[in-house]
Amino acid sequence: MAISPLPHSPKSSLLRRRRSALLAGALSLALVGGLASEALMAQSGAAQAAAVTVPQATAQQMPSFADVVAAVQPAVVSIRVKADMGPQTSSFQGGDDEGGDNGGMQLPPWFKQFGIPFGKGGANRGGADGGRSPHNVVMGQGSGFFISADGYIVTNNHVVDKATEVTVLTNDGKTYTAKVIGTDEKTDVALIKVDGGKDKDFPFVKFAEGDSRVGDWVIAVGNPFGLGNTVTAGIVSARGRDIGAGPYDDFIQIDAPINKGNSGGPTFNLKGDVVGMNTAIYSPTGGSVGIGFDIPAATVQQIVADLKEHGSVTRGWLGVQIQPITDEIAESLGLKSDKGALVADSQDGSPAIAAGVKTGDAILSVDGKTVDSPRDLARKIAAYSPGTNVTLSVWRDGKAQDIQVKLGKLPDQQQQASADDNSGGDSVGKLGLSVAPASDVSGSPSDKGVAVVSVDPNGPAADKGIQVGDVILSVGGKAVAKPSDVSAGVDTAKAEGKKAVLMQLKSGTQLRFVAVPVAKA
CATH class of the missing domain: 2.40.10.120 (Thrombin, subunit H)
Structure with a gap:
């Protein structure tokens, strides 16, 4: 009797088919997962390479x-x-x-x-x-x-x-x-x-x-x-x-x-x-x-x-005390700008005195080089050796002129120029001060000019630093000896159409100029 294998039942065949499908799916997922992992690893490697490698063009731009x-x-x-x-x-x-x-x-x-x-x-x-x-x-x-x-x-x-x-x-x-x-x-x-x-x-x-x-x-x-x-x-x-x-x-x-x-x-x-x-x-x-x-x-x-x-x-020495030129001072002198340095005083026995530099001169250039400020003048003069002849362009009496100066040697412990920025101030309306002949005022630093004996604390003079004890030596370039001389100087400036009049003051041992507006004075 021949023995034949048992025929497959429909149920068993279905289970086998399901197991085969599941296995195939698992293999497929494994394959996809492996491919994805390799892709991610490749992408990660690329990212790492990009993080440490700077493009050559960018590297060349970085100093x-x-x-x-x-x-x-x-x-x-x-x-x-x-x-x-x-x-x-x-x-x-x-x-x-x-x-x-x-x-x-x-x-x-x-x-x-x-x-x-x-x-x-x-x-x-x-x-x-x-x-x-x-x-x-x-x-x-x-x-x-x-x-x-x-x-x-x-x-x-x-x-x-x-x-x-x-x-x-x-x-x-x-x-x-x-x-x-x-x-x-x-x-x-x-x-x-x-x-x-x-x-x-x-x-x-x-x-x-x-x-x-x-x-x-x-x-x-x-x-x-x-x-x-x-x-x-x-x-x-x-x-x-x-x-x-x-x-x-x-x-x-x-x-x-x-x-x-x-x-x-x-x-x-x-x-x-x-x-x-x-x-x-x-x-x-x-x-x-x-x-x-x-x-x-x-x-x-x-x-x-x-x-x-x-x-x-060793530095060159001019021997002047100088101050900045404010807009008001420039206007009172007839200058078109505030560049330069204003001579407030010249020291006795200095090269400036010998050459004829005067108080009130505005030094505009040295050997053709523009002077921007008092400190700039100080640097320019100091750059020359003692004994050097220089040409100063100065503004005096409404016009420029050249002065030849033979520089001296800067004395020990002395600066050849003082850049004092206390140029005082201006006043509007009434001057706001009272003056008297300096020779009549006890303790006055000068016996010439007129001394300021009182200052209105709410007036423009006080606001701009004019104080009791200051001595007015000149107004509009003319020496003053009595209070009426100050008024006359102001009136002259107004008659000439000036907006300000230049006054020279002495405070202690320091000389300075102030430009006082005269439009309403």
Whole structure:
């Protein structure tokens, strides 16, 4: 009997078909899942590659200062100083003390010069008093940079001021003892020198030619907080800043972060040339807030040349006391602008007196170069050597004329021009004051002119700073001796159609001019 396999039942066949379909579906899902996983992995890899690879065009647009820094950094040095300050407070304005000598640079408290003190010695005793006078020995540090292969280094005066020992640490870790060649308090520039031996040539940098422009990239290198060579970058924010540090302020403002210890360090352009020397910062907190000030390269270069040749700086001297020309003063003089400097007084025995410069002259240019302000005149005159003949264009009696002046030598402790901005003020309507002959007023600073004996506190004269005790010396260019002379001068100005009359006043020992409106006087 033949045995045959049992026939498949319909139910069993259906179950087999379902299992086959489920298996096929599972395999399909597995296949799709595998493909999806591979796709996701591929996409993730692509994303990772995009995150670390910058397109070449974009990379070329992003500035890098690495090449410039590598070239200039070896020429930048750290400077350590031991200074005997005597019984006085340290001049290094990098600590908590905001006062002090500051190397002759008297700054408002929110401006910081930042050679940084890092230690203070004990009270060393000695001297002519048999050892009873304490000496305040201060250790400070700042920055500097080589300007020649034979070891000349530029830094700030306030870094090496009163130094008994100066040590230079180069970028490669070598230490040298430095000699102070010369310093200049008025510009805060100093020149020191190290000797590297016969076979030693130091890496050095050169000064930039021409002026940097607002918006130019700059790189500051220095020794902030004694950390060693540090590089920061920014732009030139402004030029021609006057921060009240000295008579020749002409600072470059930069936003590259500079801090205590950066004093004397260089600021470079992208060519690796020095555009300025770090000197001060604006800082309510004591640290960088992005406002720093550099001495322009041209100024540093000029001062260094004198220090190298003479050990000091000799400046031309005109011998005048000057003040700004306000709009009112310009109108009263018949000038079309407020540029220039008004001569309030000339010093006895000065080159100005010898050349015929008179009180009331407005100096408009020096050797054809326009004078913008009293401080600009001070800088221009100081740039000449004593004995130089210069041509001043002055405005006198309603017209310009040239005066030849042979400049003298600026006396010690004396500025050749005073940029006193207390130009007084103007008054409207009645003058609001009473005057009497100065010779009749006890305590008057002058026996000439008329003294102000009372001022209406609500009047225009009081509002503009005219005070009891001031002496009016002239009105409209004519000397006055009695009250009626003042009225006559005002009336003359009104008759000539002038809006203001120029008065010369003496306050204490200071002379100044005020332009008094006469339209309603």
